[in-house]
Amino acid sequence: MPDNLVAKSMAANTTSVPMFEILTQYQSLRSEIETAVRRVLDSTEYIGGAALRGFESNLGQRFNARAVAVSSGTDAILASLMALGIGRGDKVITTPFTFFATAGCITRAGAKPVFVDIDPATFLMRADAIAAVVDAQCKAVIPVHLFGQMCEMTPLAELCGKHNLKIVEDAAQCIGATDSRGKVPGELGSTACLSFYPTKNLGAAGDAGAVIVRDTALAGRLEQTRQHGETSRYHHAFVGGNFRLDGIQCAVLNVKLKYLDTWNSRRRQIADYYSRRFKNTDVIAPVEIPGTHHVYHQYVVRIPRRDSAKEHLQKHGIGSAIYYPRPLHLQECFQDLGYREGAFPVSEQACREVLALPVFPELTDAQIQHVADTLLAFYK
Numbered sequence: 221m222p223d224n225l226v227a228k229s230m231a232a233n234t235t236s237v238p239m240f241e242i243l244t245q246y247q248s249l250r251s252e253i254e255t256a257v258r259r260v261l262d263s264t265e266y267i268g269g270a271a272l273r274g275f276e277s278n279l280g281q282r283f284n285a286r287a288v289a290v291s292s293g294t295d296a297i298l299a300s301l302m303a304l305g306i307g308r309g310d311k312v313i314t315t316p317f318t319f320f321a322t323a324g325c326i327t328r329a330g331a332k333p334v335f336v337d338i339d340p341a342t343f344l345m346r347a348d349a350i351a352a353v354v355d356a357q358c359k360a361v362i363p364v365h366l367f368g369q370m371c372e373m374t375p376l377a378e379l380c381g382k383h384n385l386k387i388v389e390d391a392a393q394c395i396g397a398t399d400s401r402g403k404v405p406g407e408l409g410s411t412a413c414l415s416f417y418p419t420k421n422l423g424a425a426g427d428a429g430a431v432i433v434r435d436t437a438l439a440g441r442l443e444q445t446r447q448h449g450e451t452s453r454y455h456h457a458f459v460g461g462n463f464r465l466d467g468i469q470c471a472v473l474n475v476k477l478k479y480l481d482t483w484n485s486r487r488r489q490i491a492d493y494y495s496r497r498f499k500n501t502d503v504i505a506p507v508e509i510p511g512t513h514h515v516y517h518q519y520v521v522r523i524p525r526r527d528s529a530k531e532h533l534q535k536h537g538i539g540s541a542i543y544y545p546r547p548l549h550l551q552e553c554f555q556d557l558g559y560r561e562g563a564f565p566v567s568e569q570a571c572r573e574v575l576a577l578p579v580f581p582e583l584t585d586a587q588i589q590h591v592a593d594t595l596l597a598f599y600k
């Protein structure tokens with residue numbers, strides 16, 4: 221390539237902003253991660269072992285609870301439902317405005333998902349919506365702490381207590397967050413389910429997850445669930461699965477866990493910058509519940525002409541994403557639940573209006589300025 225073209229493409233690169241970029245973070249920790257991974261390889265403790273124990277101990281301490289590492293965030297939810305004995309004939313209440321796994325696990329456990337609409341400002345599930353649908357078959361609720369902000373857990377836990385509903389928190393997007401009363405995931409729920417998918421706030425080098433649990437008996441049950449319901453060697457008291465997490469992933473996560481708060485602070489700083497830029501414009505910034513500690517797994521705006529705005533960003537080298545384009549009650553696989561378009565108007569409207577902007581911690585100030593400038597220019 222001639223020199224001038226190289227220079228040009230490099231200049232273009234300085235203002236291009238991907239939606240996700242996880243290489244920079246890995247490079248900044250490369251030697252620490254590689255040392256930890258090599259230790260697991262040399263020890264041959266690929267399943268279980270010191271790396272698993274070390275990670276579960278450090279993660280549990282953060283939550284003042286037990287942490288049971290599992291193979292993914294999805295498996296954290298499925299194992300939680302199985303360990304709580306939720307299955308055939310039971311209903312589980314959740315939101316249609318979430319990642320598929322939340323509801324998919326309810327069906328896989330043998331139970332039936334019951335959806336409730338979300339709060340229009342925060343996209344979160346609310347206690348009063350649950351009260352309107354609960355019946356005797358309902359055994360549990362899965363609140364989703366969406367985009368990095370927690371649902372208000374105190375009213376939710378009060379209502380669930382009254383109706384004898386278990387709470388399995390989908391905390392896949394909110395590690396590091398607290399609700400407006402300082403509650404952490406797993407504090408008021410039976411379990412909280414974390415995901416360490418590579419682009420989550422704490423990302424493994426592959427699939428990984430964990431269940432946060434305070435009840436020690438339930439923690440034991442989860443450990444058995446993770447190991448095919450095995451209660452002693454080759455004795456299976458119930459049917460579980462293989463939900464184990466590899467030692468290598470635990471080693472990676474154990475290195476990265478130390479930096480999580482710093483990364484979350486940077487996410488909050490980026491979100492704060494965007495929100496200041498979007499004040500009094502066509503771009504509706506995310507709403508923080510007063511007192512909540514939002515960790516901005518995603519920075520999601522609502523905008524008019526969303527799809528054209530997304531194309532405009534793309535043309536200027538800026539990645540963005542739609543979480544979520546289709547609510548779960550309108551998914552083909554859930555047609556037999558009998559929901560029609562219009563059943564959950566707030567979720568359906570959110571699906572048409574939301575756009576997630578790049579918010580990963582390694583973004584530079586110049587990059588986030590370029591994102592805000594470019595999006596605002598679209599509405600000029």
Ligand SMILES: *Cc1c(COP(=O)(O)O)cnc(C)c1O
Nearest residue numbers: 292293294319321392415416417
């Ligand atoms: C990522 C995610 C999950 C599933 O986690 P995996 O680790 O990808 O299985 C579940 N629920 C929500 C809300 C998520 O964002």
